[in-house]
Amino acid sequence: MTGNRLRRSGELALPGAGIGLLAGLAALGLALLAGQPVGWSVAAGMALGLPLALIGGGFGLLQAGGVVSPGVFAPAALYWLVGFPVARLLQEVLIGPLTGSAPALPPDVLGFLAYQAIVSLGFAIGFSWLHERIAPGWLRRIRHRNPGLSACTPSICATPRPSGGLGKPAGAPVPRRAAGPYSVPRESHELAGLGMGHNDRRFPRDDRLRLLSGSPEPS
Helix, strand or coil: CHHHHHHHHHHHHHHHHHHHHHHHHHHHHHHHHCCCCHHHHHHHHHHHHHHHHHHHHHHHHHHHCCCCCCCCHHHHHHHHHHHHHHHHHHHHHHHHHHCCCCCCCCCCHHHHHHHHHHHHHHHHHHHHHHHHHHHHHHHHHHCCCCHHHCCCCHHHHCCCCCECCCCCECCCCCCCCCCCCCCCCHHHHHHHHCCCCCCCCCCCHHHHHHHHHCCCCCC
């Protein structure tokens, strides 16, 4: 029973956790580009990616449970206003043991957390953008076997309908515009296609109507 519950929770948290791990890989790559040793770069990526994966998975659980509304940025920004500084603090603490040294806190913990709270806005934007594109399809895929989606909102779990363009279902008839007081008759459009509009004085009116109807020229 506990195993099934953990598996279902893991399925719901997978999109957010995957984005957190992706952020850890990005930190690893940036450390390598900055010229850091390979061992230190791997430790920095792991120390940041694992906390972000756990916190990102928690966001996915909240959204799948209906606590956080999808497509709304404010809850994500507030979530990461706390979550991202915590992840960065854990990275600073864990990077020491992973590289063979003693764990240590930043010199100014409060200043460090305040700066990371400011930086968290940019991370929240990127996380929300990716999560809104990954999570809905994944949740629609597992909704029939995962009871944790019972409170899932229709905007996530509803199967998308094929569109016929401009938000209309496929095969929907396109309504014709009703003729207004300033509508141009169809014959005028056809005459214009022949280069003979209402103001074309090269041909008399009778000749224009005869050319349009295909009648033979009188002898």
